[in-house]
Amino acid sequence: MKRRKFLGLGFTSVAAVATLQTLGSASILSDHPKAYDATSADAALQGAYGTTNVVKDDKAVLKLPDIAENGAAVPVTVSTSLSNAKNMTIIIDNNPRPLAASWELTEGTIPKFSTRIKMRKTGNVRLIVEDANGKLHEAVKQVKVTVGGCGG
Amino acid sequence: MGIKAIAKVKHDVATVKLLVRHPMSSGKLGGGKGEPKFINHLTVKHGGRVVYDMYPTSAVSKNPYIKFAFKGAKKGDVIKVWWQDNTGASEKKDIKLK
Numbered sequence: 001m002k003r004r005k006f007l008g009l010g011f012t013s014v015a016a017v018a019t020l021q022t023l024g025s026a027s028i029l030s031d032h033p034k035a036y037d038a039t040s041a042d043a044a045l046q047g048a049y050g051t052t053n054v055v056k057d058d059k060a061v062l063k064l065p066d067i068a069e070n071g072a073a074v075p076v077t078v079s080t081s082l083s084n085a086k087n088m089t090i091i092i093d094n095n096p097r098p099l100a101a102s103w104e105l106t107e108g109t110i111p112k113f114s115t116r117i118k119m120r121k122t123g124n125v126r127l128i129v130e131d132a133n134g135k136l137h138e139a140v141k142q143v144k145v146t147v148g149g150c151g152g
Numbered sequence: 153m154g155i156k157a158i159a160k161v162k163h164d165v166a167t168v169k170l171l172v173r174h175p176m177s178s179g180k181l182g183g184g185k186g187e188p189k190f191i192n193h194l195t196v197k198h199g200g201r202v203v204y205d206m207y208p209t210s211a212v213s214k215n216p217y218i219k220f221a222f223k224g225a226k227k228g229d230v231i232k233v234w235w236q237d238n239t240g241a242s243e244k245k246d247i248k249l250k
Contacts, residue, residue, distance in 0.1 A: 036209060073213040092211060097181050100211035106202045110165070113204075114219035118178070118211050 035099050041091050044099040045128065048089055049136060054128060060088075060139035062127040071119040071145040078103075079112035084132040088113070094123030119145045155233055155245040166225035166249050168196065168204070170218040172235060178210035187239075191216065194235040198225060225249055 035047030045052050063077040078088050088111065090100040100117050119125070122144045129137045154173040159166060172191065179188035188210050196204035203222040225231075229249045236242040 090211075095211055097178070097209060097211065099209055101209060102207040104205040104207075106205055108198075108201065108223050109203050109205075110221045110223065112221070113206070114217075115206075115208075116213035116217050118213055 036097065038099060039096065041093040041098045041124075041126065044091050044097075048099065048102065049128070049130065051136070054136040054138040056138050056140065058139075059085075059131070059137040060127045060129040062125065062139040062141050064125055064141045064143050066142075067144045067146065068119060069146045071121070071147055073116040074119050074143060074145075075114065076117050076125070077112065077114040078127050080129045080137070082111070082129065082131050082137070085111055086130045086132060086134075088130075089128045090117065091126045091128065092117065092119055092123070093126070094121050095119065100125075119143060121145050155243060155247075157233065157245070157247045159231060159247050159249045161225050161227050161229075161249045164223055164225065165221050166198075166223075166229075166231070167221045168219070168231065168247075170196075170216075170233060172216045172218070172243075174215060174235075174237065176208070176210060176212055176214045176216060181210055189237060189239055189241075191235045191237045194218070194233070196220075197232040197234075198222065198229060203231070 035044050038044035038047045042052050059080055059082050061079045068074040078090060080088060085105050087102060087104050089102040091098045092100050103113055105111050124140050124142050127139045156171040159168045174191055175189055177189045178184060179186040181188045190210040191208050194206045195202055204220050208216060227249055230246050233245045233247060
């Protein structure tokens with residue numbers, strides 16, 4: 001429901017600031033901008049998906065080092081074995097703003113993405129994958145951070 | 153600003169690596185000082201369809217590195233990279249697949 005409502009608004013008020021590229025696109029983060037401001041992992045999850053109800057299974061796959069020497073750039077690869085997943089979101093439990101990044105999955109795109117993230121200190125990183133039925137799958141991995149990297 | 157890219161096609165699959173020059177500053181959001189400045193939307197289009205749709209926050213590292221792959225590409229095709237940050241700045245670049 002919220003998504004539809006947002007789309008409607010998108011063509012009126014938001015259109016003024018949105019570019020042609022973002023206009024009409026819907027995503028977890030554009031629909032739920034409050035998730036950005038969440039200061040706890042559960043609040044970020046609640047903000048983005050409206051629930052904290054997740055299933056830990058092997059549908060969400062999170063690749064991270066066991067130990068990150070530099071918290072300012074921790075390599076991460078996220079993927080899912082689901083062929084029809086809707087989106088993926090990274091949440092970093094111990095960051096001041098846990099919500100780290102989100103992807104909307106599109107047809108033709110192979111749902112496996114790599115990037116680098118900042119981690120303030122040792123803690124859990126979670127990957128949330130929303131499947132076609134709206135069910136949330138989670139993978140959790142603890143990363144030990146030697147030098148934190150959130151000052152930047 | 154600036155976007156560096158390596159984009160190669162093998163069989164039907166294009167593998168794209170991007171390096172985007174951007175401070176990705178969390179500022180006071182991360183316990184530091186100043187206003188945050190970070191990319192909050194980055195897309196890659198291939199022939200009008202979106203093949204990569206990312207919503208980063210300031211927790212993505214400075215000068216973001218991004219790697220992904222998509223199907224249905226051939227050598228010589230052009231992909232369009234675009235990003236926008238929370239201050240409204242944006243950048244576009246066309247990249248030819250090799």
